[in-house]
Each structure stands twice: as C-alpha cells, then as structure tokens.
Amino acid sequence: MYKLDQTKTPLFDALLEYYNNNTIPFHVPGHKKGDGMHTKFRDFVGTNVLSIDVTVFKQVDSLHKPTGPIKAAQELAADAYNADYTFFSIHGTSGAIQAMIMSVVGQGDKIIIPRNVHKSVTAGVILSGADPVYMQPEIHEEVGVALNVTPETVRNTLEIHRDAKAVLIVNPTYYGVSTDIKKIAEIVHEYNIPLIVDEAHGPHLQFNKKLPISGMDAGADICAQSTHKIVGSMTQSSMLQVRKGLVDVNRVKTVMSLLQTTSPSYILLASLDAARMQLATEGEALLDATIELSKYARDRINSIKGFYCFGEEVLQKEGVYGFDPTKITITSKGLGLSGYELERILAEKYFIQPEMSDLYNILCVFSFGDTKEKVDKLISALEEISAEECCKIPRKINIIGMPHIPERVLTPREAFNSKTVSIPLVDSLGQISAEFLMAYPPGIPILCPGEIVTKEIVDYVQELKNANLYVQGTEDPEVVNIKVVSDLQISNMI
Numbered sequence: 001m002y003k004l005d006q007t008k009t010p011l012f013d014a015l016l017e018y019y020n021n022n023t024i025p026f027h028v029p030g031h032k033k034g035d036g037m038h039t040k041f042r043d044f045v046g047t048n049v050l051s052i053d054v055t056v057f058k059q060v061d062s063l064h065k066p067t068g069p070i071k072a073a074q075e076l077a078a079d080a081y082n083a084d085y086t087f088f089s090i091h092g093t094s095g096a097i098q099a100m101i102m103s104v105v106g107q108g109d110k111i112i113i114p115r116n117v118h119k120s121v122t123a124g125v126i127l128s129g130a131d132p133v134y135m136q137p138e139i140h141e142e143v144g145v146a147l148n149v150t151p152e153t154v155r156n157t158l159e160i161h162r163d164a165k166a167v168l169i170v171n172p173t174y175y176g177v178s179t180d181i182k183k184i185a186e187i188v189h190e191y192n193i194p195l196i197v198d199e200a201h202g203p204h205l206q207f208n209k210k211l212p213i214s215g216m217d218a219g220a221d222i223c224a225q226s227t228h229k230i231v232g233s234m235t236q237s238s239m240l241q242v243r244k245g246l247v248d249v250n251r252v253k254t255v256m257s258l259l260q261t262t263s264p265s266y267i268l269l270a271s272l273d274a275a276r277m278q279l280a281t282e283g284e285a286l287l288d289a290t291i292e293l294s295k296y297a298r299d300r301i302n303s304i305k306g307f308y309c310f311g312e313e314v315l316q317k318e319g320v321y322g323f324d325p326t327k328i329t330i331t332s333k334g335l336g337l338s339g340y341e342l343e344r345i346l347a348e349k350y351f352i353q354p355e356m357s358d359l360y361n362i363l364c365v366f367s368f369g370d371t372k373e374k375v376d377k378l379i380s381a382l383e384e385i386s387a388e389e390c391c392k393i394p395r396k397i398n399i400i401g402m403p404h405i406p407e408r409v410l411t412p413r414e415a416f417n418s419k420t421v422s423i424p425l426v427d428s429l430g431q432i433s434a435e436f437l438m439a440y441p442p443g444i445p446i447l448c449p450g451e452i453v454t455k456e457i458v459d460y461v462q463e464l465k466n467a468n469l470y471v472q473g474t475e476d477p478e479v480v481n482i483k484v485v486s487d488l489q490i491s492n493m494i
C-alpha cells in the first residue's frame with residue numbers, strides 16, 4: 001500500500017490558496033489572471049484557469065529547485081508509482097525521454113534500442129551523442145504493425161554488445177503490446193546496466209492488475225510516461241519515474257533542469273498532481289470500467305463485417321507477453337478501405353476522431369473519459385460504413401521481407417551535424433544517409449541517419465513502390481531523393 005496520503009494534492013492546493021487570497025499579480029504572465037487578455041479567448045477558456053496561470057514564487061514552488069508543494073507533489077507521485085523519485089515534465093514524454101537517455105549515456109556510449117522507436121528517442125540519441133544498437137521488433141503480419149522485442153533478442157544483442165551502457169524498451173507499444181519486461185529487466189541487470197522504458201502509452205498500468213505490468217513494478221530503472229495521453233492530466237504533462245541504484249538521480253535532476261523551460265505551466269503541473277491523486281484513489285475502479293467498455297467495443301466491432309479488432313489472441317505471437325485491451329486497433333482491410341480512408345470518413349462524416357491511422361488500421365484510445373454512449377456512436381458509424389463499403393475487394397497485406405540493418409559508420413548525432421546534400425536514391429549507393437527511410441507496413445525504419453545506403457535497400461524501396469506500399473521519412477515526400485552526408489564518402493561497403 002501507499003506510504004503517503006494519496007488523497008492530497010499539495011500543488012493544486014497551493015494554487016487554490018493563491019486564488020482564494022485574491023493576490024494582486026505584479027508578476028508574469030502578462031495577461032494578469034486574464035485581465036490583459038482579449039475577451040475572444042478569455043471568455044471561451046474562462047477565468048478560473050487563467051487565474052492559476054502563474055510563475056515561480058515561494059508559495060507555488062519551483063520546478064527546477066523544488067522545496068515546497070512541487071516537491072511534495074512529486075514525492076506523492078513517486079509513492080503512487082513505486083518509484084524512488086518522480087520528476088514532472090511539461091515537455092511531454094518527448095522531453096522526459098530525451099532527459100532519460102541523456103542521464104544514462106553520453107558521447108560514444110552504446111545504447112540498445114528497438115529499431116522502431118518514437119522520434120523523441122532518436123532526439124535523445126542525437127542530443128547525447130550515443131551510439132545506438134538496434135533490435136528488430138517482431139511483426140503482426142495480419143494487421144501489418146510492429147509488435148515488441150523479445151527477451152531473447154535483448155539477451156542476444158547484449159551478448160554481442162557487452163560494452164552497452166543501457167537498454168531501452170517500449171512498454172506497451174502504441175497498439176498496446178507489451179513484451180516480457182520483467183524478464184528483460186533481469187537480463188539487463190545481469191550486465192549491471194539500467195533498463196530505461198518508454199512508457200508513453202502506459203501511465204495507467206500501475207493501477208490495475210488486469211493490465212500488463214508497469215515498468216517500475218517489473219524492475220526498470222527509469223520510465224517516461226505520458227500521463228496526458230491515457231489518464232486525466234493536460235496535454236504536454238508527463239512524468240519520469242526513477243529508481244536509485246544503477247541511475248544517478250542527481251544527473252537526472254540536472255538534465256531535466258537543462259532541458260525544461262524556466263517558465264513551466266502551473267496548470268499543467270497541477271493537472272499532474274490531480275491526475276496522480278485520481279489514479280491512486282480511484283484508478284483501479286475507473287480502469288475496471290474502461291477495460292469492460294473496451295471488451296464490449298471489441299466484441300461488437302468484431303461482429304461487424306469487414307472489421308477486425310485484435311485482442312488477447314495477440315498474446316500467442318512472438319514479441320507479445322502482455323496486452324492492454326484499452327487500445328482498440330481496428331483493421332479495415334477486409335472492406336478494402338485503408339486506415340487513412342476510414343479515419344477520414346469517421347472524422348468528416350461522423351465527427352468521430354480516432355487517435356491515428358496507418359495503412360490498414362485506425363487506433364482508438366479508450367480511457368475512463370469514455371462512455372458507452374460514445375462507444376455506441378463509434379459502433380453504429382462502423383456498422384454504417386461496413387454496409388456501404390462491403391462490396392469492395394478486400395485489401396491484402398503485403399509485408400515484404402525487410403532488408404538487413406545496414407552498416408552504420410556515423411552516430412545519428414554526427415550525421416545530424418554533417419553537411420548534407422540531396423541526391424537521387426538510385427545514385428546513393430555507398431553514401432551515408434542523413435535521413436530515415438520507413439517502410440509501411442510495418443512502420444519500421446529500413447535506414448537510419450549515419451547508415452550506409454546499400455543496393456538491397458534501394459531495391460527494397462523500389463519493390464515497396466511497385467507493390468503500392470508506403471515509404472516515408474525523407475524530406476522528399478516521393479522518396480526519389482535522399483539527403484546524404486556530403487563531407488564524407490565511404491567506398492567498398494555496398
């Protein structure tokens with residue numbers, strides 16, 4: 001159980017006290033509780049929120065050197081998340097991930113990461129100057145999405161790269177797929193290095209045993225979580241959970257302070273305080289209801305002709321150990337519709353906005369903000385779409401075997417800082433890429449910055465284009481040209 005009184009919201013309470021005292025603000029922000037703001041915006045957002053939009057002073061504490069209510073709020077969060085320390089991030093999980101990476105690796109240090117990471121991981125690798133070693137995730141062939149990496153892949157990679165300084169895992173993926181992170185934590189710790197976790201899509205895992213295990217409970221050393229994505233805080237507000245031991249907490253503190261603004265939004269910070277209180281006091285029951293609602297939706301959607309919403313059967317696949325049922329991935333290929341087309345129809349005709357779409361799927365994220373009424377609207381829209389589209393020819397998923405991960409001669413940071421030139425892809429053999437090339441499906445890079453363009457890759461891109469599949473990532477949307485490093489040329493490596 002918790003050690004602290006989780007019903008408390010010290011930071012939000014400090015702001016309420018400031019509000020109740022009617023304090024006269026001779027401090028920034030210049031809108032002065034909304035009085036200096038145009039009424040068009042102020043009347044819409046309301047004055048309550050503007051009156052707690054304050055700056056750093058003793059009563060409300062400082063994010064960079066917390067000694068008062070922010071310190072207390074972060075300690076409560078650490079208690080709720082089974083961490084030794086929590087750091088609030090108002091730069092989203094992107095900022096927290098960059099800080100997490102910069103806390104454990106520096107210039108030239110090896111870090112083991114899945115190949116299909118979010119761009120914030122790449123940003124962290126560039127900022128730190130680290131040397132990434134990529135692990136290939138498994139693939140769900142039927143719905144065309146990347147799954148997760150297996151413990152065996154982690155062990156094999158560590159065996160080859162015994163000098164690695166950290167391993168990063170995603171728990172769970174955007175589509176709700178977790179790996180056996182507990183086993184991975186044990187493996188990584190055998191090498192006496194930290195396991196760091198991108199838990200952008202898992203800030204709720206801690207609070208319900210029916211969900212996959214959270215990174216902190218599994219023994220990870222740092223977890224970055226998008227509180228705002230899945231639970232009740234505001235956009236951009238995230239948390240970084242830290243366990244002492246393999247991680248230097250003072251280093252984390254310094255890097256978080258280095259990367260974050262000196263003018264953090266107290267509205268965002270207070271929303272983290274309130275979201276943690278809600279999760280710790282009511283999270284289990286709220287998540288029980290969300291899981292039930294997700295099961296209801298999944299069953300109904302799977303009974304509609306042409307749609308498929310994968311569920312627990314995904315646990316049979318390689319790279320899958322846990323599944324978060326609140327992530328509703330709806331595959332529309334049975335209707336001959338792409339995920340992009342389905343998203344457009346739902347948004348424009350039914351005013352239902354999914355979280356995202358890819359070539360074959362849309363993803364709907366469920367949370368305890370959803371109701372049966374809203375879910376029924378989604379289901380009846382899908383039923384109507386199915387009836388209208390049922391005559392089209394179903395799409396076939398083509399996942400063309402991926403090329404080998406090419407040799408890398410520069411770190412992403414070196415490639416990023418090099419002079420570059422844009423040249424035709426077909427003429428780029430042997431050159432060092434300064435860009436990503438992603439194959440859809442399954443959304444895994446075939447080329448990363450600093451890697452050598454091979455004939456296998458150029459042929460593969462042509463093969464994807466011939467099969468009407470998507471290749472993305474280059475500045476040139478048609479992927480005819482690619483940016484390569486112009487002040488270095490490697491030969492004999494094709």
Ligand SMILES: Cc1ncc(COP(=O)(O)O)c(C=O)c1O
Pocket residue numbers: 091092093094095097118120170173174198200201226236238
């Ligand atoms: C896997 C993953 N990690 C990190 C992030 C970044 O999170 P945020 O948007 O909170 O910066 C995202 C965002 O979508 C993500 O999908």
